[in-house]
Amino acid sequence: MFESAEVGHAIDKKTFRAAEEALRNELLLAQNALREQGRFPVVLLISGVDGAGKGETIAQLYEWMDPRFLSTMAFVEPSDEERERPFMWRFWRALPPKGRIGIFSGSWYSQPIAGRIARELSRNGLDNRLEQINRFETMLVNEGALVLKFWFHLSREGQVVRLKKLEKDPRTAWRVTKTSWARTKTYDELQDVAGHVLRVTNTAAAPWIIVDGTDDNYRNLRVGRALLESLKARLENSKTPQVAPAVPLVKRIDDRNVLSALDLTQKLDEKKYERELAKWQGRLSELARHKKFTGRSLVLAFEGMDAAGKGSSIRRITAALDPRQFQIVPIAAPTDEERAQPYLWRFWRHMPRQGRVTIFDRSWYGRVLVERIEGFCAEADWLRAYAEINDFEHELVEAGSIVIKFWLQIDKAEQMRRFKEREKIEHKRFKITEEDWRNRKKWNAYQQAAVDLIDRTSTGKAPWVVVEANDKNFARVKILKAICERLEGTLG
């Protein structure tokens, strides 16, 4: 990979100044158009060998563009709030909103590469992480982001020359640390590991741009021009490129499905209910204070038709927990800050720290339910969402979260009975709106969408629990029991 990088390019000062003037004006105009269109963000990764001029090039980008609409994130040591959450959380929280350019100095590649060189990560571990990165970047691109990845390369001798030169100049001496010199000793290992990483992650969605770092002028112009060309191409093309072909849904041959097969007549009488409720709530309360749970977290998602009993089931769970330990996130229309980010961003931001519980009342499945049915997003968007959701939940589980998803199933007659009941009781009246009646008319479409999502996102690590919810008592106990059993199975 690096052999093919053009090494040793140099551009003299005069040529540079002339080229710079034009480039700068064009970059400023493109940056402004980016902001005015507000259609997509730019995610710019600057990675590479120590001393190859990453800091200098970033500083140059700040000089060329309007720094008020740039941001640079450095990812060195994670803070404790970051450490207690899944690996990608800190990168999600740092993503630039639409219209902005976010520069990542050090990124999701830093830790895997360093970890592999230090042999803290196995070859397999590295490849799993890289696959995860590929899917993440593909998702970013599909969500509209312009992703540009630069790798600054230096020959072994070139690195020593550069570091010495930086050390000599009092303005840059501080950039060269003991670690920089120590890393020259692992030059070969870095070439090996980085070579592998770059090959595996050189995807159509987000290809690497290898830049020779020897000459400042050459390197800066190369990056500036690549940024400008990509920006201009995206600004002129109003369509978001789709890099993952959507997998169409397969029509079923009969009407039998996971929902129609349910026995909704299952019931629990009041006396038995009280006893079971107390039992499982007591157990949940203990499990949430289990020593091993302090290193884990619990993520619950509730879906189901209107009036299926999501809210009241959640109340039976929270009654067993310490209010300081959990957070309920009711999912309604996104805020404008959420709309300026990839779809899953608004769920990532609520991911619990270790020892905590987050309960979603409706969830990230909105994309393949209401958004699919109401046409709030393109078909390609919701079709690719199944795989993105699986990746998302997989990441949570890998990081130690326990993820359980509940589909609360009622039949159409039961929904009608509950709507009418709500209209009768004063303090429940506000719970029934015009929208509920409109949704009811699309009952079959919602059922079909539910069957599809259960089919496509029932994974071993984040399974769906389908709950027969015509009888509220039965449903609540089944849910509590499912949570307890998962916790017991996991905490041992």
Place this chain on the structure above:
Amino acid sequence: MFESAEVGHAIDKKTFRAAEEALRNELLLAQNALREQGRFPVVLLISGVDGAGKGETIAQLYEWMDPRFLSTMAFVEPSDEERERPFMWRFWRALPPKGRIGIFSGSWYSQPIAGRIARELSRNGLDNRLEQINRFETMLVNEGALVLKFWFHLSREGQVVRLKKLEKDPRTAWRVTKTSWARTKTYDELQDVAGHVLRVTNTAAAPWIIVDGTDDNYRNLRVGRALLESLKARLENSKTPQVAPAVPLVKRIDDRNVLSALDLTQKLDEKKYERELAKWQGRLSELARHKKFTGRSLVLAFEGMDAAGKGSSIRRITAALDPRQFQIVPIAAPTDEERAQPYLWRFWRHMPRQGRVTIFDRSWYGRVLVERIEGFCAEADWLRAYAEINDFEHELVEAGSIVIKFWLQIDKAEQMRRFKEREKIEHKRFKITEEDWRNRKKWNAYQQAAVDLIDRTSTGKAPWVVVEANDKNFARVKILKAICERLEGTLG
């Protein structure tokens, strides 16, 4: 204070059940109206003696209301992200948005009370903190929040009885820790310190409600009813109560002021500018890497008329800094998440961690500039903003931030020259909009507002630096020099 608390109230189960039913329905309705109106948030503090039932009452509130629109924050150990920012930052980030109820279990009172009992805080230190708290709560109330503060009281014997009872019940035994018992030993000290704290912070804006914690039923009903009554009163009254009388501005007798007295003819020729710029940028670059700066942070605010050169001055500062160390926050219209919070929230969220720099291009002074002039907020709002801003900056400085505010002054002819220049140059054309021309018509109003704000918010700890900016070279060097000299003076 506690002597007057009614101690020993008990309510039997039957009376409780009857009262609870009505209360619960009303609370649900009020909570829903709160959400639908979306006009104000509820900040509910639950504090008091160990074992007085804080956790139990919070759990009861979750049972009575819709838990999806409640959130409970516990403030035990600050995370490192919180520790590296001003004391109040973690509370600002936890404030509930309009329409929601945020319960604070442990709050801004916990650390001052514990600190005073442990003698880590002097009497004076405590009183300073309490004054700060009073101003913070007054601000919350003026910004529309309904602030309810409960203190749960127990007699010395009552505390021992309660703790023993909690320990006996396996469902609550975990609540009683070694610390709980240790704290019974400092009962007298707690009474002393808490008595003082409650007296000093028992303000008209946010009075304390003392509740006897002995009987669960009594305590829960007391809190539930107080919440309901306050909620209903605020929901029915469409006006936000103003608790701080606005101090009117005093008309001046002549036209001499800090701005008209400036000598705007001051200039720096190109050669001298290049030399001075290099000198001060070099110095700033060193200071930002000064050992002592790792424990401090730098907050810069830029204000001035359109085209005064704020953006280009900021570029001269950032050119001297590592892009990973600073963040520029351009202030435009607030997002909807920001609009759902008190005015200063959107500035607090960007406060830098230790060792970092945040530069605001326009700032929290918008309230007493554009909002005052355009009538975006009521006169009472911007009149009280001066004091709130002084408090805000004072808090930053107390926490180790270095705060510098720049007013860039140009005259009307110079602005016209720059507007025309911008219209001529292609890559600057987007910088001049209809709004700039509209603002120009209000030149005198802006000048008057600027004089007023400099008068009212020039404090020793967060001074205004008024910059003669007709000559860009002169302005840029003056700004860089001012930053360096403040940093040198502070870092020693």
